[in-house]
Structure formats: C-alpha cells, structure tokens
Amino acid sequence: MVKKLSQAELTALLPDLPAWTLDAARDRITRSFRFKDFSQAFGFMSRVALLAEKADHHPEWSNVWNRVDILLTTHDAGGLSMRDIEMAKAIDAL
Amino acid sequence: MVKKLSQAELTALLPDLPAWTLDAARDRITRSFRFKDFSQAFGFMSRVALLAEKADHHPEWSNVWNRVDILLTTHDAGGLSMRDIEMAKAIDAL
Numbered sequence: 001m002v003k004k005l006s007q008a009e010l011t012a013l014l015p016d017l018p019a020w021t022l023d024a025a026r027d028r029i030t031r032s033f034r035f036k037d038f039s040q041a042f043g044f045m046s047r048v049a050l051l052a053e054k055a056d057h058h059p060e061w062s063n064v065w066n067r068v069d070i071l072l073t074t075h076d077a078g079g080l081s082m083r084d085i086e087m088a089k090a091i092d093a094l
Numbered sequence: 095m096v097k098k099l100s101q102a103e104l105t106a107l108l109p110d111l112p113a114w115t116l117d118a119a120r121d122r123i124t125r126s127f128r129f130k131d132f133s134q135a136f137g138f139m140s141r142v143a144l145l146a147e148k149a150d151h152h153p154e155w156s157n158v159w160n161r162v163d164i165l166l167t168t169h170d171a172g173g174l175s176m177r178d179i180e181m182a183k184a185i186d187a188l
Contacts, residue, residue, distance in 0.1 A: 038152050042143045049136045058132050062156035 004077040005085075017088050020072075027080060028073035029088060035066045044068060044094065051090050057083045098171040099179075111182050114166075121174060122167035123182060129160045138162060138188065145184050151177045 005013065007026070014022060020029040035041040041063055048070070052058045060071040072088055074081035099107065101120070108116060114123040129135040135157055142164070146152045154165040166182055168175035 038143075039147060042140075042147075046136075046140065049132075053133060053136075058159050060156070060158045062154070064154045065152050 002074050002077040002081045002083060004074070004079040004081060010080065013085050017085070017092070019092065020088055027078070028071055029080065029084060030069065030071045031088070031091070033068045033070070035068070038065050041066050041068050047094050048091055051087065051094075055083065055087060055090070057087050059087070096168050096171040096175045096177060098168070098173040098175060104174060107179050111179070111186070113186065114182055121172070122165055123174065123178060124163065124165045125182070125185070127162045127164070129162070132159050135160050135162050141188050142185055145181065145188075149177065149181060149184070151181050153181070 010022070010026070014020070014029075017029065020031045022029050033041070033044065035044060045061070045063060045068055048059065048061075057074070060073070062069050070091065072084040073079065074083050077083075104116070104120070108114070108123075111123065114125045116123050127135070127138065129138060139155070139157060139162055142153065142155075151168070154167070156163050164185065166178040167173065168177055171177075
C-alpha cells in the first residue's frame, strides 16, 4: 500500500519541485510544458511514458500540439505519495 | 485555407464515423478508446502521433492509464473540415 504524504511531508518535499503547482485540494501536482512543435512535444511524452511504465506509475496528461499538461496523483493513496514526488523529479530531469 | 464543412456535408460524412461523437456546438468530434493497459494505450498514441505528424493535423487528446480521449477540430477553419474526417478515418483504421 502506498502511503499518502502528510502536510508536513509535502511542505518539506515540494520546494524541490518549484515548477510544479500544488492544487487547492492538495491531492495532486500539475505542470505544463511547451515545446517548439508537436514532434518535440510527443518526443517528450514518449520519454515520460517510458519512465511511467518503468515505475508502474502513470500520469494523467493531455497534449495540444506543442503543449503537454501533466497531472500526478496516487489514486491508491487517495492523494500525493512519494511515487508522485519521484516521478515529478524524473520528469524534471528529462 | 481549410474550408469548414457545412451542415449538409457533415450529415453526409458522419455516418461513415459511427464511433465518433459530434458535440452539440457541431464544431468538433470526439472518441474515447480503452485498452488493456498503459502500454497498449501509449502504443496506440504513438501510431496516432505518426499519422498526425504526417498529415500535419494534430489531435487534442488526453490519456489516463488505459484510456485515450481524442478530440478533432480544425482551428484554421473554425470548426470541422475534411482534415478531421480523414484523420478520424485513419485513426479508426489503426
């Protein structure tokens, strides 16, 4: 079972993810990316897909041409877990 | 310039796309797909991405694990054009 992060844990961890937005309900983080064109955007998505499959932790995401919006949460935990923090860091590192 | 399809043209063309939903404002068509898992879903998305890049006509789409939602419209035409009909048929053929 994946543990939901406490408010104190989030407060400690989120400064490492300055590009991500914590939503008001505090159960998910989101980040928008913009690229030169669709080819670049989908290339990025392919790399995120490989990360997600390897971690068995998948984003909720959408794409419109050069834009990719990613939402991370852990349904099994009922909110944010370390799996989301780790995935966000891995995405940032791409 | 891409021409927006008339109501009469849509009425003639849409029966060939029974799996797609025309929205109330009649300016877009949508279809949801479900797969066995994320790997199957993203494999499908990769094939759609290649079609889209080849046609230079890109979907607005989202993915949550095994689900892919696709929306087609032609912003340059201010609604549905033949490019959407052709892309929908190409996606159906995958």
